[in-house]
Amino acid sequence: MNTPGPFRHIFFDLDHTLWDFEANSAATLEDLFKRYRRHIGTETDFDAFYFHYSHVNKNLWALYREDKISQSFLRSRRFPEAFEKMGFTAQPWMDEFGDAYIKECPTQGRLMDQAIPVLDRLKEKYSLHIITNGFDETQGTKLRSSGLEPYFQHVITSQMAAAKKPNPVIFEFALQLAGARREESAFVGDDYEADVIGGLEFGIFTVFFNPDGKTNPLKSPEVRNLIDLERYF
Numbered sequence: 001m002n003t004p005g006p007f008r009h010i011f012f013d014l015d016h017t018l019w020d021f022e023a024n025s026a027a028t029l030e031d032l033f034k035r036y037r038r039h040i041g042t043e044t045d046f047d048a049f050y051f052h053y054s055h056v057n058k059n060l061w062a063l064y065r066e067d068k069i070s071q072s073f074l075r076s077r078r079f080p081e082a083f084e085k086m087g088f089t090a091q092p093w094m095d096e097f098g099d100a101y102i103k104e105c106p107t108q109g110r111l112m113d114q115a116i117p118v119l120d121r122l123k124e125k126y127s128l129h130i131i132t133n134g135f136d137e138t139q140g141t142k143l144r145s146s147g148l149e150p151y152f153q154h155v156i157t158s159q160m161a162a163a164k165k166p167n168p169v170i171f172e173f174a175l176q177l178a179g180a181r182r183e184e185s186a187f188v189g190d191d192y193e194a195d196v197i198g199g200l201e202f203g204i205f206t207v208f209f210n211p212d213g214k215t216n217p218l219k220s221p222e223v224r225n226l227i228d229l230e231r232y233f
């Protein structure tokens with residue numbers, strides 16, 4: 001990598017970096033859980049379901065990222081599998097539950113701590129863009145629901161780039177669309193594999209957003225809170 005900066009463009013990951021995926025997902029699931037009580041019964045505890053769901057979903061996502069399963073397989077399997085772990089047999093209402101989750105989760109607007117004040121500051125100095133592994137429609141809904149949309153000039157999804165982070169193709173696509181050169185670009189993301197390794201291998205200055213203090217073997221620059229981005233930008 002050439003000496004980075006001065007920066008003109010900052011690219012952000014969306015889920016878990018700006019849009020609080022965990023909180024939005026849990027709120028959607030808890031609401032659906034209440035609405036599906038007639039099927040689920042009164043004995044089943046939401047926290048137990050959430051525990052199983054998180055585990056199943058994480059494993060399916062890992063397979064999806066490695067292109068071993070399709071998104072539709074992931075979406076059709078995660079709820080039946082989570083409920084099966086709790087002793088249920090697969091039922092058609094689980095598909096409806098899954099469809100409602102897909103539709104409703106992106107309409108939630110919770111953001112990571114300090115996201116708005118940080119973006120308010122950065123937008124004065126930099127062109128801001130999103131690089132996200134996801135679908136145009138879903139990610140667009142999240143940006144609108146959360147009030148993030150006006151901050152970003154370009155939103156690059158893996159759907160439009162036909163490649164997922166950490167594949168350099170999506171980074172190349174994003175920089176071209178934004179008219180940005182590598183050495184004047186930086187990237188911020190929370191996923192070590194997709195974002196940090198992806199960004200570093202592509203060759204742009206990459207900040208690991210690491211609120212949980214995960215290990216950082218490549219010693220990438222990192223922040224625990226978005227407010228600490230002021231160290232770099």
Ligand SMILES: [Mg+2]
Pocket residue numbers: 013014015016017189190191
């Ligand atoms: Mg992320």
